[in-house]
Amino acid sequence: MTPEPFGARLRHAMDTRGPLCVGIDPHASLLTSWGLNDDIAGLERFTRTVVEALADRVAVLKPQSAFFERFGSRGIAVLEKAVAEARSAGALVLMDAKRGDIGSTMGAYAATYLDQDSPLFSDAVTVSPYLGFGSLRPALDAAAVSGAGVFVLALTSNPEGAEVQRATAADGRSLAQLMLDHMAAENAGAAPLGSVGAVVGATLGDAGVDLAINGPLLAPGIGAQGATPADLPGVFGAAVGNVVPSVSRGVLRHGPDASGLREAAARFADEVRDAVSGS
Numbered sequence: 075m076t077p078e079p080f081g082a083r084l085r086h087a088m089d090t091r092g093p094l095c096v097g098i099d100p101h102a103s104l105l106t107s108w109g110l111n112d113d114i115a116g117l118e119r120f121t122r123t124v125v126e127a128l129a130d131r132v133a134v135l136k137p138q139s140a141f142f143e144r145f146g147s148r149g150i151a152v153l154e155k156a157v158a159e160a161r162s163a164g165a166l167v168l169m170d171a172k173r174g175d176i177g178s179t180m181g182a183y184a185a186t187y188l189d190q191d192s193p194l195f196s197d198a199v200t201v202s203p204y205l206g207f208g209s210l211r212p213a214l215d216a217a218a219v220s221g222a223g224v225f226v227l228a229l230t231s232n233p234e235g236a237e238v239q240r241a242t243a244a245d246g247r248s249l250a251q252l253m254l255d256h257m258a259a260e261n262a263g264a265a266p267l268g269s270v271g272a273v274v275g276a277t278l279g280d281a282g283v284d285l286a287i288n289g290p291l292l293a294p295g296i297g298a299q300g301a302t303p304a305d306l307p308g309v310f311g312a313a314v315g316n317v318v319p320s321v322s323r324g325v326l327r328h329g330p331d332a333s334g335l336r337e338a339a340a341r342f343a344d345e346v347r348d349a350v351s352g353s
């Protein structure tokens with residue numbers, strides 16, 4: 075049986091749960107402020123708490139792989155368990171791994187995150203197209219087979235990104251626009267939403283690019299990096315209905331109590347709803 079495409083599953087989750095994505099970023103400083111040790115037991119407790127508090131209510135949970143990898147194989151084991159538990163509680167899991175390599179190696183990354191038989195299989199994964207959009211082909215193909223999604227960096231939330239992403243390609247488009255146009259081509263004809271998403275920082279002011287890619291737009295940078303939900307209409311314009319706003323520390327700093335995490339996520343969700351409906 076062909077799996078339901080990620081874009082359709084995400085649209086449904088956004089419509090029923092609201093579009094918020096909460097990042098699971100177990101910074102050492104957060105573990106400490108939660109009264110946990112910066113060790114594998116602390117990582118396990120932190121991660122389980124976030125998943126139990128939020129996986130039954132937010133559309134997307136986005137574990138940041140680096141914070142698990144820093145603990146080696148035991149950290150990866152915690153990540154595997156979190157992915158499985160979050161998915162079984164109804165959240166879509168976006169693995170924030172930001173992989174990007176030559177096509178043949180990209181195939182191994184695709185096998186890691188986008189093959190249904192992999193222990194790290196996720197609903198979607200973040201990738202970098204700056205080795206050339208075509209280098210992502212194995213991931214795009216694997217995602218299509220497994221009903222997963224791929225979120226491609228376009229304009230990142232960090233100020234250093236602009237020197238690459240705003241640079242002008244040979245045909246006069248910005249590199250970010252070139253990538254977005256590739257994404258639009260991948261998503262052509264998909265309904266209700268394509269499965270290839272773009273990452274566009276909420277911190278950017280007016281994005282200044284054409285965001286009509288017929289796919290989801292992940293908007294990190296809300297909270298700790300200074301953007302707010304009220305910024306979304308200005309950054310995304312007419313595409314704001316496809317935005318998945320993403321917050322990590324802005325929610326996580328309200329732990330360790332599940333109620334604190336839930337209330338913080340609900341506040342962001344309310345602010346997003348107000349900003350998007352008023353736009």
Ligand SMILES: O=C(O)c1cc(=O)[nH]c(=O)n1[C@@H]1O[C@H](COP(=O)(O)O)[C@@H](O)[C@H]1O
Nearest residue numbers: 097138200230231275294298299321322323
């Ligand atoms: O792909 C991402 O999620 C991402 C892209 C981007 O442009 N900027 C960005 O901050 N992120 C990630 O989003 C999260 C932001 O965390 P907070 O600043 O704590 O909300 C981190 O895991 C980043 O790696």
